[in-house]
Amino acid sequence: MLMDKKTKIKIISLDNHLFPKLLKEIPDAPKKIYVLGELPDLSDDSPLIAIVGTRKATDYGKQFAKEISQKLTEMGVIIVSGLAMGIDTAAHEGAIAANGKTIAVLANGLDSIYPAQNENLAKKILELGGAIISEYALTTPAYPNQFLERNRIVSGLSIATIVIEAPNRSGSIATARLAAEQGREVFILPGPANHPNYQGSHKLIRDGARLITSLEDILEDLNINQNLKIKNQNDNAKFKNDINKISDKNQLLIIKAVQNAGKPLYIDEIIKITKLEPHIASQTIAFLTIAGIIKEAENKLTL
Numbered sequence: 001m002l003m004d005k006k007t008k009i010k011i012i013s014l015d016n017h018l019f020p021k022l023l024k025e026i027p028d029a030p031k032k033i034y035v036l037g038e039l040p041d042l043s044d045d046s047p048l049i050a051i052v053g054t055r056k057a058t059d060y061g062k063q064f065a066k067e068i069s070q071k072l073t074e075m076g077v078i079i080v081s082g083l084a085m086g087i088d089t090a091a092h093e094g095a096i097a098a099n100g101k102t103i104a105v106l107a108n109g110l111d112s113i114y115p116a117q118n119e120n121l122a123k124k125i126l127e128l129g130g131a132i133i134s135e136y137a138l139t140t141p142a143y144p145n146q147f148l149e150r151n152r153i154v155s156g157l158s159i160a161t162i163v164i165e166a167p168n169r170s171g172s173i174a175t176a177r178l179a180a181e182q183g184r185e186v187f188i189l190p191g192p193a194n195h196p197n198y199q200g201s202h203k204l205i206r207d208g209a210r211l212i213t214s215l216e217d218i219l220e221d222l223n224i225n226q227n228l229k230i231k232n233q234n235d236n237a238k239f240k241n242d243i244n245k246i247s248d249k250n251q252l253l254i255i256k257a258v259q260n261a262g263k264p265l266y267i268d269e270i271i272k273i274t275k276l277e278p279h280i281a282s283q284t285i286a287f288l289t290i291a292g293i294i295k296e297a298e299n300k301l302t303l
Helices: 059-074 087-097 116-127 144-156 171-181 196-206 215-222 225-244 249-261 267-274 278-290
Strands: 002-004 009-013 032-037 048-053 078-081 102-105 131-134 160-164 185-189 295-297 300-302
Touching: 032 116, 048 059, 048 087, 048 144, 048 171, 059 078, 059 087, 059 160, 059 215, 078 087, 087 102, 087 116, 102 116, 102 144, 116 131, 144 171, 160 171, 160 196, 160 215, 171 185, 171 196, 185 196, 185 215, 249 267, 249 278, 267 278
Parallel strands: 048 078, 048 160, 078 102, 102 131, 160 185
Antiparallel strands: 002 009, 009 032, 032 131, 295 300
């Protein structure tokens, strides 16, 4: 793994143990990926699910995308999408609303965010410990053919792809077909029969994709509901057990500050809240980080 020191972009090759396992399995896996932020720990069994759809989405489609993304994230699922306007944006926003991790796959070099309107969204993704990735080298523009190439990575990272509003000619149709070819599940949200945003979606259903109307449909088909519930319960129990073992007042002060904030905090913010001396706060945070109780992402700290 190489690191671009100037941009903090990691370069992970196909033969590296950090390369995502599911992505490595697809027939045309990228030889390397550029990563800004943090990819999920491969030892963690949180599933990745893609949510994709048209840029010119209806309010209903965007609302459904955001809500289902938020609910899945709250259960421990990591959402993957393409950072485009419309459905992709709503999917990432849903994960962020749940204070969870999400992965955005770009069709250009990571020295710039495309579309530029989503720069703030990209920052939030990184602040919450998510990742922005690409197979393209720095300074590579977003050429039209690269969006189709990018789609195989979106589906390739994920155990399933959810398509929300796909017109007949849509990149989401390509993503769904790629997911099927990769042996992954494809779920489709149906809509009005005469609405152009659903013409491609309905064709995918006729071709064998699974129709969904709720979160429960997805959880039932993937059989992940109970497993995730148990995992989350175990994680919460372990975290509470770790906290209960702590007697150091400074450590408890910092943990409480981060818990009450409900969002990642800079170390300066923690010092201000706890009123600890900077060197004591730094030492205490270092201990909590090593113990795995506090995590660092983009210079911010979270539980």
